[in-house]
Amino acid sequence: MAEIIHMGGYGSYVWSAFGLTFVVLLATVWLTKRSLQQTRNRLTRRLRSASATEASS
């Protein structure tokens, strides 16, 4: 286990490369999903308000 963390002296380099990759990939997936959800919510709201004005007129 200590060997895996130490990585023959390259531990800080190897683990920071893997860690950074993990964080950036996760952030990309999250931001993409959030953007889709926000767009859906916005269009749904717009649709509701449009049908509301249609119904009231």
Next chain:
Amino acid sequence: MPSVAYGRQLDAIFVLSMWNWFFKLGSPPHFYRIATRLEPWLMGGALVLLVIGAYGGLAMAPPDYLQGDGFRIIYVHVPSAFLSMFAYSVMAVASAIGLIWRMKLAFCVAAASAPAGAAFTFLALCTGAIWGEPIWGTWWAWDPRLTAELVLLFLFLGYMLLRQAMPETRQADRASGILAVVGVVNLPIIHYSVEWWNSIHQGPSLMKLETPSIDGDMLWPLLVMIVAYQLLFIGILFTSIRTQILLRERNTRWISDLLS
């Protein structure tokens, strides 16, 4: 010969059904449905393969005879670099299709691949720097390959900024599409840079005609990681394409049916 005629008929039916499938795929509502259905499988598959590949690369592959355990950065560096170029190819080809045939979905694909492509390029540059420090003794050098990869990052960012600066979608599609197509000259420069110029970057170990110059135990985790990144990219791409479709088709009937 009746059998030959029958075979030809089958061929014709096959070609027609392929064409029909392709044509339907190009229709936004149909693509939206397919993308929604495939997305969890792509993301799930990517996650499983990422875990297997990372475990194989970190724990099972033997240390390199020159770089020791430092070489293990290859398992996150090479897939990022490969996908950065793959994402740019998708963006450029989709832009060209959009510009030539005025296909709406093609521009959706192009616009959707830029953010993921920028993320992969950023990762390729950063993991390369982290690898360069202990092995080359420097984080960065104005080396042909490194510089060309940095230009790729600027192309992705320029593409996204250009789209943001243009309020009208059609105009943004055309202008950013031309940028994407022109910028494609950078791809062969990245790929062949290590052969054309004296580079501190090592030569190719995978993408060449001869057998890969890398041991099998080291190779399989790398291939698993590349496939995982591909699946992840397509998963992100599909999500992002759905956002693009929603924005562009917001005034159509099928979107209001979908959202209500």
